[in-house]
Amino acid sequence: DAGVIQSPRHEVTEMGQEVTLRCKPISGHNSLFWYRQTMMRGLELLIYFNNNVPIDDSGMPEDRFSAKMPNASFSTLKIQPSEPRDSAVYFCASSLWADNSPLHFGNGTRLTVT
Amino acid sequence: GDSVTQMEGPVTLSEEAFLTINCTYTATGYPSLFWYVQYPGEGLQLLLKATKADDKGSNKGFEATYRKETTSFHLEKGSVQVSDSAVYFCALRKSGNTPLVFGKGTRLSVIA
Numbered sequence: 001d002a003g004v005i006q007s008p009r010h011e012v013t014e015m016g017q018e019v020t021l022r023c024k025p026i027s028g029h030n031s032l033f034w035y036r037q038t039m040m041r042g043l044e045l046l047i048y049f050n051n052n053v054p055i056d057d058s059g060m061p062e063d064r065f066s067a068k069m070p071n072a073s074f075s076t077l078k079i080q081p082s083e084p085r086d087s088a089v090y091f092c093a094s095s096l097w098a099d100n101s102p103l104h105f106g107n108g109t110r111l112t113v114t
Numbered sequence: 115g116d117s118v119t120q121m122e123g124p125v126t127l128s129e130e131a132f133l134t135i136n137c138t139y140t141a142t143g144y145p146s147l148f149w150y151v152q153y154p155g156e157g158l159q160l161l162l163k164a165t166k167a168d169d170k171g172s173n174k175g176f177e178a179t180y181r182k183e184t185t186s187f188h189l190e191k192g193s194v195q196v197s198d199s200a201v202y203f204c205a206l207r208k209s210g211n212t213p214l215v216f217g218k219g220t221r222l223s224v225i226a
Binding site for chain 1: 146148150155156157158159160163165203207213214216218219
C-alpha cells in the first residue's frame with residue numbers, strides 16, 4: 001500500500017500564475033477529499049468526490065479554484081490565478097465509501113505564492 | 115451544524131507525564147469518532163477510532179472512549195514520550211459517506 005501520493009511536495013510561484021496540485025488516492029478507495037491547512041483557519045475542506053463525481057464544493061474559496069477527478073486514480077486541484085493568500089498546505093485524502101472508514105492523508109503540498 | 119471542539123493548546127508536558135486532550139462534539143445521529151496525529155512536515159495519520167457508544171479506541175498507548183452521554187472522546191496516554199510531540203486532531207464522521215469534521219487541533223510538546 002503506497003498510501004496517498006501528492007505532488008509536488010513544495011511549490012513556490014508568483015502571484016497571478018496558475019498552480020496545479022496532483023493527487024493519487026489509494027487504490028480501491030472511492031472517495032477523495034481536498035483540504036487546506038493554515039495557521040489561521042486550521043483544516044478546511046475544499047471539495048470531495050465520490051466515485052469520481054464532485055459531491056460538495058462549497059468549501060472552494062473562489063472561482064479561481066477548481067478540482068477535477070478524471071478517473072479513480074487521479075485528481076487535480078488548480079488555482080488560476082494564484083494569490084499570496086492562497087499560501088497554505090494542501091492535503092489530499094482518500095477513503096472507502098463507508099460510514100466509519102477513516103481518511104488516509106497524503107503528505108501535502110506546501111504552496112507559497114509570492 | 116456538526117462540530118468538534120478541542121481544548122486549546124499548546125500543551126507542554128514532561129516526559130512520562132499523563133496526557134489528556136479533551137474533545138467534545140455536536141452532531142445529530144451516531145457519528146464515528148477519530149483521533150488523528152500530525153507530525154511536523156507530514157500529513158495527518160489515523161491514531162485511533164471508535165464507531166459506537168462506549169467503544170474504546172486504542173493505539174500506541176493512546177486511548178479514547180466514545181461517551182455519548184457527555185458527547186466526548188477525550189484522548190489519554192499514561193506516559194508520554196518526546197516522540198509524541200505533534201498536533202492532535204479530533205474528528206467525527208457521520209453516516210452517508212460525509213467528510214470528516216475536524217477540531218482545530220491541539221499542539222503537544224513533550225520535553226525530556
